[in-house]
Amino acid sequence: MKVIKIDKTEWTKGLDALRGDYRLFGPVKEKEYCNFKELAKGESPELDMPNTRLSPKSLVFPQSEAMMAYSLAPGEDQNICKEVPKDYSPRAILGIRPCDAKAMVLVHMNFDNGDYQDPYWLNLYNASTFVGQACDKPCGTCFCTSAGSGPYNEQGLDVLLSDQGDHYLAKVLTEKGQKLMAAAGWKSEADGQALAGKKTAAETAITSQVSTDRLKSLDTMELHGADFWEDISFSCINCGTCTFVCPTCWCFDIQDEVYGKRGVRTRNWDSCMFPIFSVHTTGHNPRGTKLQRLRQRFMHKLKYFVDKYDQGIMCVGCGRCVQQCPVNIDIRKVCETMNSLDSEKFCAVQQGK
Amino acid sequence: MENPYLPYPVRIDDIIVESEDRNLKTFKFVFLNPEDEKKFAYRAGQFAELSIAGKGEIPIGIASSPVEKGFIKFTVNKAGVVTSHLHNMQVGDVMGVRGPLGNSYPWNMLEGKNVLIVGGGFAFTTLRSSIIYMLDPANRPKFGDISVVYGARNPGMLLYKDELVEWEKRDDIHMHITVDGTDDPDWKYNVGFVPPITEQKAPQGDENSFAIVCGPPIMIKFTQPVLEKLGYDHDHIILSLENRMKCGIGMCGRCGIGRELVCKDGPVFTLKQINQTPREY
Amino acid sequence: MKNLLEHMGIEEGRLHFSWISSAESTKFVKVVSEISEKVKAIGPNQHFVKQEAKVA
């Protein structure tokens, strides 16, 4: 597809033009951290940042979302759930990083699972045009290149922007992207040669890696029963930080809330780290200990998902959980430990590496 | 896009108290919109989310059978927030049903085979659905011998008593009803736990026989070796699992046992399949 | 509890505690009247009220 040169002087003008057709979302600095927010009029996305503190998953999967509403008052509609109005007008997601866009591709497989389609997630996803920004300055915790993504990865993006100093080079990847570029009035075609060099440089700058080659062939039950889980899970405090900051974690809870004679059925993010996630009404909990819950998280990401979809691990290497885990449980270390089961059983853990 | 979270509105048509402790009631629902009944085409062994506005949803096995038309039935144990509320509802009240959900008993595989049904307690619901389905005149020729071992704590806790009596009388189904204990001197059926009764009464297994087991975990645990002894292979032992669920359609993530989701890939699995999962149910 | 609520921005005088025996009817009337006066003077409560969850 085409490569378009966007002079930085034309950037805000283009954004203003886009506002006619799209709601704009992008990273905004609030207090200490950048997070994805709807851009106010005249506001530009903060593109020069390491990455947002929270992943952009909330753009298509809000942490709390109304699913349906109902009346509890006597009448014809009493107790009948009805859909609630939603705004699925076109949205432009500006400055999403390739890892996070790839994460949406993985999550898509869950919300469109062949038998059922989740209308809330899919409608928002389909309404969005993803304008990604390539990462030229990856962090020490980034391991996207070994997690099925990369700083210039194009999966899940409609446009990929690369910062070239005084201008951006925009690689248009889809029809949707094409349409957005036209709406913004960015049209001066350029050759994309500069992109290849930058891509290689960015990939080389990624110093952190995980090995995933053996995960698929390893036996599920053997991994599940491995004795390293006690060591890995000891420090875990079972908070939901890793799951909430993760761009590929999609688990949710459904809750009814009543206000007088009306009620709303809402869904909220949930976390496999929380004991109530899996507890039965009888009080029996199949994952009642923190070891079981932590194991579920890593086994899901690094084994069950791998087996189920054959699309690699359910992790894009964004490094958020590594940076934000309060007790420094590092998925890279866990992945290595799992991947090297048997051959180097325990070495890595026992030496504290 | 169809919204799979949106329940079909139904009216409670009848409520039957099934057990003497009054904790088990069967609810008969009629769809408010007749076209919804067509969309709710189900197989025996599937479940649905019963949805009560303001309270939430609860996954319950479908107790009625696909051959019964015009209504659906669920037998519900009073336990949590939603089921307690449901038990207080009245005939005529409107609520929601979402489904059918999950796979079912593997009817294609079971055709032409002998079927042994082992059930305990209130998990008998989808088994009732299955028995009615198999005994339907149109379906009965498709199956070989049908045997049933069904147990409850005491005679007062047995579900669907009228039907049990009827099935007892038939000669195309072998009923072995049992209770853990009773002080009723007129009790004319078995006394004992399900596993030993199964061992005494159930037919031997072979490649033409399948066993469907549904009951509390403890019963399943002790029935498994009995079935093995009787000659049922692990891929001929069929179990229906329960796990905490919310969405029922394979999305919310909580009911996973390894890569399988109990709500969508199950709830029915062969023992052979379950052996390959971490059994987190 | 009172201190912490007021620390978070609930107005002083909105939360009251009292210890009244079932036999102390006059005290009960007195306390309730006093409290109603005070709370009326502060006006309707605006905080810690959830009309409906603000969710997407």
Place this chain on the structure above:
Amino acid sequence: MIAYTEKIRETAQRLLKQCQVEMVIGFRAGSMPMMNEPCFIRKPEDAGQLVWDSNCGINLANYLTDRKEGKIGIVAKGCDSRNIVTHILENKIKREQLVIIGVPCQGMIDKRRITRKAPGEILEVIEADGQVTVKTATDAQTYAKADVMQSNCMVCKHRNPVVHDEMVADPVPEQTDVDPYEDVKAIEAMTSEEKWKYFDELLAPCIRCYACRNACPLCYCPTCFVDEAKPQWMGKSQDPMDVRTFHFLRAYHCAGRCTDCGACERACPVGINMRTLTKKLNKDCLDLYGWEAGLSLDSRPALDIYNPNDPNEFIK
């Protein structure tokens, strides 16, 4: 710090070798700058994993709740030891089960404070002689450690363990010229409207991951009030009222028990200083009852006892 580490390893090894303990709970080196990971050691030969520096801010008392081992060694700085005392008083662990390896503490580094100051991604943080050197790809900056400590450490008056069986060093001098409640007083001086707004803004970033609750050694309830379903006490959404209810009630559950160890603030992924709530309660407990949590095994917590002289002007 290196001396501390060596002494901790030596002690842990000795305790394990002599079978005085089944396990030692301490810290091992983390995979990131300014992070160490809580860990347990069961074999004497593994004691070398243990480390000590100014990145051991997680409160290890959290890992003692209802532990079944007969004998546990635990590395404890001042605040950890106060929470161990609280745990013992609240029957979450027995004193006889513990061999407490006391560490006189000189304050923990505030990861966020340093990250804010650094011009880029921090690659390495080195501390020596009261100085902290922060290296990024492009430069290196040195700060006085006193300027980059966790804010609770800056005003800490109990750096030395209050209870211990071993000590890895001589006690450090306690800070005396600090006012622990300056920030609380600033809020107290606000009008109700200002206070409401202050907490609105403070709690706005909360994602209800419950890291604050779970990092807190006091929050050991088997089922937290936010998770309770029968009855359900509060909403589970991101509604600001639900978020505030959670923080308000959690703080209240810590009244008279909180040692201001800072674990909640440190654990928060979005940088909320929820200590402004717990500290208010600490201040009230000190002002009203002269009580500070976890200083002695011999006295019951302020809200655990009745005294006819308790101030009661709030009751009409």
